[in-house]
Amino acid sequence: MGCGVRRRDRVIKNIILTRVVLGAWILVLSPIPAIAQSPSKPSSTVVPTQLLAASSVCASQLPIDINRVISRLPAVRWGVQVQTLSPPATRRTLYARNATTLLAPASNNKLFTTAAALQKLGATYRIRTSVTGDSTNSTLATLRIIGRGDPSLKTSHLNLLAQRLSQKGIRQVALLVGDDTYFRGAATNPNWDADDTLQGYGAPVNSLMLNQNGIGLTLFPQNVGQPLRVQWDDPTDTPDWRLNNQSVTVSASQGESLDVARDRTQPVINIEGQLRAGSASELVATSISNPGNYLIQKFRNALTQAKITVTQATVVKTTPAPAGEVELVSLDSPTLADLLKETNQESNNIYAEVLLKTVGIQSLDNLDATASGITAIKPILFAVGVPPMQYTMVDGSGLADKNRASAEAFTKTLQGMAQSPNAQVFRASLPVAGVSGTLKNRFRGTAAQGRLQAKTGTISGVTSLSGYLTPLNYPPIAFSILTNYPSTSTATVRSAIDEIVLIMTRLRSC
Numbered sequence: 001m002g003c004g005v006r007r008r009d010r011v012i013k014n015i016i017l018t019r020v021v022l023g024a025w026i027l028v029l030s031p032i033p034a035i036a037q038s039p040s041k042p043s044s045t046v047v048p049t050q051l052l053a054a055s056s057v058c059a060s061q062l063p064i065d066i067n068r069v070i071s072r073l074p075a076v077r078w079g080v081q082v083q084t085l086s087p088p089a090t091r092r093t094l095y096a097r098n099a100t101t102l103l104a105p106a107s108n109n110k111l112f113t114t115a116a117a118l119q120k121l122g123a124t125y126r127i128r129t130s131v132t133g134d135s136t137n138s139t140l141a142t143l144r145i146i147g148r149g150d151p152s153l154k155t156s157h158l159n160l161l162a163q164r165l166s167q168k169g170i171r172q173v174a175l176l177v178g179d180d181t182y183f184r185g186a187a188t189n190p191n192w193d194a195d196d197t198l199q200g201y202g203a204p205v206n207s208l209m210l211n212q213n214g215i216g217l218t219l220f221p222q223n224v225g226q227p228l229r230v231q232w233d234d235p236t237d238t239p240d241w242r243l244n245n246q247s248v249t250v251s252a253s254q255g256e257s258l259d260v261a262r263d264r265t266q267p268v269i270n271i272e273g274q275l276r277a278g279s280a281s282e283l284v285a286t287s288i289s290n291p292g293n294y295l296i297q298k299f300r301n302a303l304t305q306a307k308i309t310v311t312q313a314t315v316v317k318t319t320p321a322p323a324g325e326v327e328l329v330s331l332d333s334p335t336l337a338d339l340l341k342e343t344n345q346e347s348n349n350i351y352a353e354v355l356l357k358t359v360g361i362q363s364l365d366n367l368d369a370t371a372s373g374i375t376a377i378k379p380i381l382f383a384v385g386v387p388p389m390q391y392t393m394v395d396g397s398g399l400a401d402k403n404r405a406s407a408e409a410f411t412k413t414l415q416g417m418a419q420s421p422n423a424q425v426f427r428a429s430l431p432v433a434g435v436s437g438t439l440k441n442r443f444r445g446t447a448a449q450g451r452l453q454a455k456t457g458t459i460s461g462v463t464s465l466s467g468y469l470t471p472l473n474y475p476p477i478a479f480s481i482l483t484n485y486p487s488t489s490t491a492t493v494r495s496a497i498d499e500i501v502l503i504m505t506r507l508r509s510c
Contacts, residue, residue: 056473057503058510063095065503069496070097076493079103079407079482082504084475085418085468088385094477094507099411100390102404103482106457107347108464109398111410112391114340114429115384115417116377117355120362123425127333127358129153131161132325139172143310143328144321145299146179147208147292149354150333152342154211155234155298157331162302164329170308178296178315182207183357185368187291191400198261200285202399205353208315210295212350214285215241219258221249221275228275233285236301242268250274262286292317340429344455345437349397356396370395384416398457410466410480418468418478430455430467443498447472447505461485463493465501474507 057065062082070078081099084092127150133140145161147153187204188197196202200214216233228247232238247258258273269286288294292315300313333339343351353370359380360372373396378388390409394402417426431437434449438456443449454467466480481500483493 055506056508056510057506059092059094059474059507060510062503062507066095066097066500069499069503073485073488073493073496075488076483076485076496077101077103080480080500081407081411082477082479083411083415085415085478086475087419088415091415096408099408100406102390102392102406103484104401104459104462105391105398105403105405105410105482106459106462106464107349107398108410108455108457108466108480108482109393109396109403109405110344110347110352110457111413111455111466112377112381112386112393112405113352113356113359113396114343115413115426116380117336117359118340118417118422118426119380119384119420120359120376121336123335123337123422125336127151127339127354128330129157129161129332130327130330131165132321133170133328134325136168136326136328138169139174140170141174142177142325143170143173143175143303144177144179144325145208145296146182146321147206147295148182149205149207149209149357150331151205151209151212151339151348151351151354152333153209153331155236155302158210158295158299158302159305161329161331162299162306162308165303166306166308168328170328173303173308173310174312176296176300176303176310176313178208178292178299178313179321180206180208180292180315180317181320182361183369184366185370189353189370189395189400191394191402193401195261196399198264198287200287201349203285203287203350204289204291205350205357206291208292208295209350209354210291210298212285212348213288213291213294215262215269215288216283216285217260217269217271218281218283219247219260219271219275220281221277221279224249224251224277228271230271233283236298240267242266244268244270246270246272248274249277252276252278258282258284260284260286337425337428340425344429345431347438347456349399352397353395381413381416384413384420386412386416399459401459401462405482407466407480407482410482411478414466414468414478414480427453427468443501446502448501451505452501458490458494463490463497465497469501469504471505471507474509477504477507479504 079101080097082095127148129150130146132144134142187206203213215237218231220229226249227245256275260271262269296313296315300310303310342348356373357369359376360369363376364372366372374393386409391405394400430453431439433439433443433452451470454465457464464482470476481497
């Protein structure tokens with residue numbers, strides 16, 4: 001896609017990576033094995049020299065200082081709110097600019113999704129994958145794997161399930177069924193850009209998920225002039241795909257960029273671009289178009305390796321399991337608290353969409369799990385203190401540019417969650433400036449390091465940051481900064497947002 005980048009936080013559409021120009025790196029494989037959005041080198045904060053030696057800021061002076069930053073970018077639409085973090089009776093608004101204006105929020109949308117999921121499901125909730133049979137005999141007419149959208153499920157888990165079945169004495173299966181019926185409706189959100197759906201960060205979200213429904217690759221630079229070496233995350237994927245590797249290793253004086261995308265109609269992954277000789281490897285991913293079949297194929301292979309013979313395999317998407325089947329083995333996901341960390345810390349779109357659909361399934365009987373989730377979230381967030389007219393969701397992750405929300409909606413979410421019994425779990429899910437997640441390399445060496453916990457967000461023309469900040473000499477605050485811009489560079493807008501945050505760290509009572 002050349003320079004026409006659309007970015008999901010620091011994941012760039014069509015896996016375009018440009019270290020020099022954008023100061024951002026791609027990593028589509030997460031610390032939780034499988035595919036996510038976790039750049040190995042997130043963008044850093046350029047600290048204005050005057051801020052390094054700046055004096056503290058009285059609360060009454062804050063609007064003047066923030067407006068000075070905003071005035072430098074007249075083409076940007078801003079939505080900002082800054083409040084003391086406290087119960088409503090004692091809460092003070094320190095700054096507001098278009099705070100109720102609805103803007104595209106990018107990944108700040110995940111704050112709505114994760115807050116609602118935590119309130120609805122609880123921190124200890126787990127997603128179960130079950131394997132059932134028509135009997136407990138060694139020979140089964142039907143063996144069924146029932147997916148409920150566990151985004152952390154990977155190939156090694158299927159091997160474990162197969163081994164457990166073998167230990168139970170299962171030897172022959174006439175029909176292996178992949179039950180993909182739990183999440184009703186479209187697996188791919190119709191509001192997502194078609195190019196995004198080819199990438200790991202825009203993979204379909206269904207009931208039978210494996211490896212986050214993506215094909216993971218690691219690209220290694222070689223000697224100058226040689227193509228990048230490709231390593232498959234799951235070597236068993238190799239026979240099903242053809243690589244068209246047009247990449248090259250370049251000298252240290254040249255720039256770096258990658259464009260990795262699968263073909264729309266054929267099982268072909270195209271790799272273009274360049275990395276410097278001696279530089280670090282890069283992890284990338286493309287989406288799988290038919291994930292239910294992908295999982296059942298992998299599970300059949302696992303059963304075969306466990307010496308369980310399978311005669312036939314199929315995937316069902318509309319017919320649920322018949323009564324009378326018994327659960328033979330199962331596997332639970334990490335706790336919801338852990339899933340939230342992956343969702344917010346790494347800005348994982350796939351996890352966010354699973355949470356949205358799970359809330360929907362647990363709340364409403366609807367033909368579309370995404371629509372059910374969006375409907376179910378409204379009363380949950382209203383109970384937290386967020387009026388439904390202050391946001392419009394079309395997905396759970398913020399990848400769609402049709403999402404809308406106000407800065408006030410996010411500060412109300414942050415304030416409400418801070419007063420809830422789930423406050424600690426919710427806050428722990430957020431990246432910490434200079435320490436973790438999408439803020440790991442941002443605000444390093446500044447007063448915000450370790451004092452800021454916030455959700456980042458970036459797609460084309462949208463940059464956002466909402467969270468909690470503990471200034472050096474002022475009580476904690478909750479804030480939201482949303483920006484929409486048609487032409488200003490993302491780097492320029494992000495720098496302005498960071499400058500505002502650093503101004504807020506200097507707050508004091510006076």
